[in-house]
Amino acid sequence: MKKKKWIALLVAAMMLISLCACKGQGEQEGETVVTDMIGREVTIVSGSYQRVVCIGAGALRMYSYIGDIGLLCGVEDIDNTSLSERPQMFDGTARPYVIAFEQELSSLASCGVGGPNAQSAEAEKILACNPDIVISEYEDVEREDALQEQLGVPVITLRSGENGVFDEAFAQSLTLLGTIFNEEVKAETLISFIETERAEIQRRTASVAEEDKPNVYICGLGNWGTTNHLWTAQNYIGFSIANVNNVIEGLAADGIQPIEEEKFVAIGGDTDIMIIDAAAIKNIQPLYLQDNSMFAGNKAWQEGEVYLQMAYNAYYTNYEIALMNTWFIAKTVYPELFEDVDLTAKMNEITKAFLGQELADEIFSYPNSFGGYQKIDPLTFFNG
Numbered sequence: 001m002k003k004k005k006w007i008a009l010l011v012a013a014m015m016l017i018s019l020c021a022c023k024g025q026g027e028q029e030g031e032t033v034v035t036d037m038i039g040r041e042v043t044i045v046s047g048s049y050q051r052v053v054c055i056g057a058g059a060l061r062m063y064s065y066i067g068d069i070g071l072l073c074g075v076e077d078i079d080n081t082s083l084s085e086r087p088q089m090f091d092g093t094a095r096p097y098v099i100a101f102e103q104e105l106s107s108l109a110s111c112g113v114g115g116p117n118a119q120s121a122e123a124e125k126i127l128a129c130n131p132d133i134v135i136s137e138y139e140d141v142e143r144e145d146a147l148q149e150q151l152g153v154p155v156i157t158l159r160s161g162e163n164g165v166f167d168e169a170f171a172q173s174l175t176l177l178g179t180i181f182n183e184e185v186k187a188e189t190l191i192s193f194i195e196t197e198r199a200e201i202q203r204r205t206a207s208v209a210e211e212d213k214p215n216v217y218i219c220g221l222g223n224w225g226t227t228n229h230l231w232t233a234q235n236y237i238g239f240s241i242a243n244v245n246n247v248i249e250g251l252a253a254d255g256i257q258p259i260e261e262e263k264f265v266a267i268g269g270d271t272d273i274m275i276i277d278a279a280a281i282k283n284i285q286p287l288y289l290q291d292n293s294m295f296a297g298n299k300a301w302q303e304g305e306v307y308l309q310m311a312y313n314a315y316y317t318n319y320e321i322a323l324m325n326t327w328f329i330a331k332t333v334y335p336e337l338f339e340d341v342d343l344t345a346k347m348n349e350i351t352k353a354f355l356g357q358e359l360a361d362e363i364f365s366y367p368n369s370f371g372g373y374q375k376i377d378p379l380t381f382f383n384g
Contacts, residue, residue, distance in 0.1 A: 030245025037159040037247030047182030056137030058316035064097040066177040074129030082106035087115035094366040166317040205243035214272035215247040220280025242330035274300035311358035
């Protein structure tokens with residue numbers, strides 16, 4: 001009997017060794033399959049990654065909210081401010097993640113040029129950085145699969161959705177990052193913070209009667225570059241959150257787009273408040289200096305009810321600034337309901353929640369911020 005027991009134990013031990021060997025050759029301890037934001041199933045080992053590369057518009061920004069900057073082993077040239085030869089079209093606009101981590105990013109090797117003109121990943125440069133995972137914003141399944149095959153490491157694609165910081169896709173991307181890097185609590189905390197901010201704005205404005213809502217026009221909106229006074233959106237998410245009446249309606253489609261000059265003139269008499277995205281000032285000013293009658297029929301312009309919100313698109317969306325802009329819009333349209341809200345303090349609160357640092361002063365100091373949120377005298381401002 002003893003001999004049989006020893007044989008059984010020996011067989012069991014050999015089976016265990018065999019299983020362990022198989023596991024080492026194939027599936028690793030802690031492996032799991034995640035579905036990225038474009039529907040690709042990717043096998044990862046949560047919390048195991050030590051060398052990270054982020055590619056494409058917005059990928060590094062989202063990673064910086066959740067991941068450890070110290071794990072980065074490469075950076076796109078557009079985000080490395082120490083380089084003289086690099087895309088510089090966004091340098092006049094604050095990008096909080098670059099402000100917060102400028103020193104760390106400047107010490108990293110290049111994983112590609114980046115910027116709006118780079119429409120595909122640079123595999124050779126990424127390989128030279130020797131990453132063990134790539135976080136991407138190139139939303140093409142075939143290309144992402146091919147890149148993953150070429151690199152031999154997981155490529156995880158993020159996306160934020162058309163409503164940006166308030167979109168469910170943005171929250172899902174944060175959750176995905178939390179899962180990959182064992183930062184679930186950090187992701188949940190940030191998502192909860194955004195939802196609390198949204199709910200508080202909605203709570204304050206919920207009781208505003210329809211007849212008490214001024215008509216508001218927002219312009220200078222853009223995704224892939226700076227625009228002018230004709231670029232707007234009839235479904236602007238900040239207006240929806242803040243219960244603001246958008247003077248623009250009846251367009252054939254939603255989303256950011258230019259309206260015709262005739263449409264702009266037609267709404268002029270009904271526009272009580274105009275909010276301009278600060279990035280568009282450099283395009284609006286020369287147009288105004290060429291023809292100072294372009295706003296002649298605009299009520300808000302003539303009555304001085306013109307305001308600047310911070311530029312929030314620079315190599316895709318600055319999500320913390322987009323959230324802060326919603327507070328600014330609400331306070332601008334309903335000042336009595338937001339009398340207690342200090343815009344600088346609120347900006348610091350938001351950047352601390354997203355990036356762990358209070359960055360209001362730095363954000364307001366950028367050329368395209370014009371000193372921060374403000375009501376402007378349009379005649380003086382645009383003639384100066």
